[in-house]
Amino acid sequence: MxxxxxxxxxxxxxLLTPFRRDGGGIMWQAHDLRLKRDVAIKEVQPPxxxxxADLPAARRQALRxxxxxxxxxxxxxxxxxxxxxxxxxxxxxxxxxxxxxxxxTVRHLGRLPVHWAAWVGFQLLSGVxxxxxxxxxxxxxxxxxxxxxxxxxxLTDFGIAAFDRDPGGSxxxxxxxxxxxxxxxxxxxKGLAPAADLWSFGATLYCGVEGRPPYPATEPxxxxxxxxxxxxxxxxxxxxxxxxxxxxxxxxxxxLTVDQAMHVLVDVLRRQGIPAATxxxxxxxxPSRTAPKPGGAHPHGRSSGHxxxxxxxxxxxxxxxxxxxxxxxxxxxxxxxxxxxxxxxPRLP
Numbered sequence: 001m002x003x004x005x006x007x008x009x010x011x012x013x014x015l016l017t018p019f020r021r022d023g024g025g026i027m028w029q030a031h032d033l034r035l036k037r038d039v040a041i042k043e044v045q046p047p048x049x050x051x052x053a054d055l056p057a058a059r060r061q062a063l064r065x066x067x068x069x070x071x072x073x074x075x076x077x078x079x080x081x082x083x084x085x086x087x088x089x090x091x092x093x094x095x096x097x098x099x100x101x102x103x104x105t106v107r108h109l110g111r112l113p114v115h116w117a118a119w120v121g122f123q124l125l126s127g128v129x130x131x132x133x134x135x136x137x138x139x140x141x142x143x144x145x146x147x148x149x150x151x152x153x154x155l156t157d158f159g160i161a162a163f164d165r166d167p168g169g170s171x172x173x174x175x176x177x178x179x180x181x182x183x184x185x186x187x188x189x190k191g192l193a194p195a196a197d198l199w200s201f202g203a204t205l206y207c208g209v210e211g212r213p214p215y216p217a218t219e220p221x222x223x224x225x226x227x228x229x230x231x232x233x234x235x236x237x238x239x240x241x242x243x244x245x246x247x248x249x250x251x252x253x254x255x256l257t258v259d260q261a262m263h264v265l266v267d268v269l270r271r272q273g274i275p276a277a278t279x280x281x282x283x284x285x286x287p288s289r290t291a292p293k294p295g296g297a298h299p300h301g302r303s304s305g306h307x308x309x310x311x312x313x314x315x316x317x318x319x320x321x322x323x324x325x326x327x328x329x330x331x332x333x334x335x336x337x338x339x340x341x342x343x344x345x346p347r348l349p
Contacts, residue, residue, distance in 0.1 A: 008033075009086045013041060013093065029096060032081075039081060040097070044090040066092050068136050068158040076127025078147075078156040097154055102208060103143030111211035114238040115272045120146075121205045121240070122265045122276055123153035128197055129258045131155075137192040141200035142181035143207050180213035184250050195252035198261065202247025209237045214248060239268045 007015045013030045016038075020027040030041045066083040082093035102120065106112065112120065124146060131138060138145075138158060147154040179187070183199035186192070206214045214231030234244050243264045246256040256264070266276040 009041070009091055010084045013039065013084075013091075015041065030093075032093075038096045040094045042092045042094065044092065068138075069094075072127075072131055072134055072136060074127050074130040075152055076123050076155055077131065078154055078158075094156075097147045097149050097152075097156075099147050099149035101144050102146040102148055102204065105148055106143060106207060106211055111236065112208045114209060114236070114240055115269075115274060117205060117208040117237075118240060118265060118268045118272065119274060120148065120153050120208060121201075121243075122262075122269060124155060124204070125201060125258065125262055125265060127153075127155045128201060129262060132194045132197070132258055137194055138197050138200075139186075139192045140181075141197055141204055143204055146204060180215055181207075183252065185252055193252065194258065195255050198247050198255055198258060199252075201261070202244050203231075205240065206231070206234055206237070206244050206248070209240060209244075210234055239271060243268070 009015065009030075012034050013032055016029045016031060018026050018028050025045045026043045028041045028043065030039050031037070032039050063083065066080050069078055070080040078097070079095040080092060081095065084091050084093070100108075124141075128138065128141070136158075138155065140157060141155065145155065145157045147156055181200045181203040183196035186196050190196075203214050215229075230250070231248050234241050237244050243256070243261060246264075247261060249255045269276045
């Protein structure tokens with residue numbers, strides 16, 4: 001590990017600290033010596049065939065991931081800066097995001113209030129909609145691949161993404177790490193399609209409001225979906241329940257489309273008094289919701305200062321899910337600020 005920390009890639013990127021590892025590779029914080037900025041670098045892990053690393057397959061995977069994300073330009077999609085090979089190892093350079101994954105946030109808080117989940121869902125679906133419009137299907141939307149920063153919701157890890165006119169797109173199904181969030185047709189071996197992303201989005205939203213995946217952890221996830229068993233109905237989703245149930249339909253032809261889902265989310269936000277704001281606004285401009293003020297509410301609401309919408313009573317009475325005590329007791333709760341922070345290393349549990 002010490003030798004890695006001193007490693008210089010392509011005479012430009014200095015590896016500093018590894019901060020995340022999953023089935024797709026190791027993510028490092030690094031410094032770009034040429035542009036004098038911190039970046040994130042993912043070391044792509046090659047698949048193995050009979051205990052031998054399949055480097056050609058790793059190159060194809062890295063190239064597909066970089067091309068898929070690089071053709072997109074949206075605040076809710078990770079920005080790819082570079083793709084390089086150094087001493088037979090493959091690396092993808094992206095922007096460095098400061099925050100927690102949606103999965104980590106749910107583990108710390110238990111679940112998200114409905115209006116938070118609706119706002120996160122709106123931002124995330126905006127990115128998914130942009131990707132689909134550009135012909136890119138992500139293929140692995142799940143809480144671990146959704147980053148929550150101070151002012152953005154960002155879809156990451158396009159490792160199994162596919163795009164139209166690409167006959168070599170991945171058909172890999174990452175059941176071990178994504179089974180609860182994979183559409184039933186994907187578990188049956190069908191290729192990537194936009195409808196599969198919408199199932200995964202619905203399952204991710206379900207996790208946000210319920211604090212767990214759609215299928216109980218005690219059940220064999222792929223078998224439950226393959227047998228056509230419906231997920232447990234969401235009990236805490238409130239206004240989001242029709243949306244979640246419309247996305248988690250087993251027949252992809254009966255599933256809500258991305259435009260239908262977006263329309264529902266916008267309606268839910270408006271009914272909650274939260275503007276459906278353009279993703280990527282800075283702190284202080286983000287959608288928010290506060291208790292009405294004497295003489296009429298402010299037409300645009302007020303930001304909480306840390307980029308999350310407020311419900312009536314939050315940060316004033318502390319009665320809504322005991323928000324104030326959560327802020328005091330949880331070191332991962334977003335810190336109030338008057339403006340966007342300078343990017344820094346992700347703060348992980």
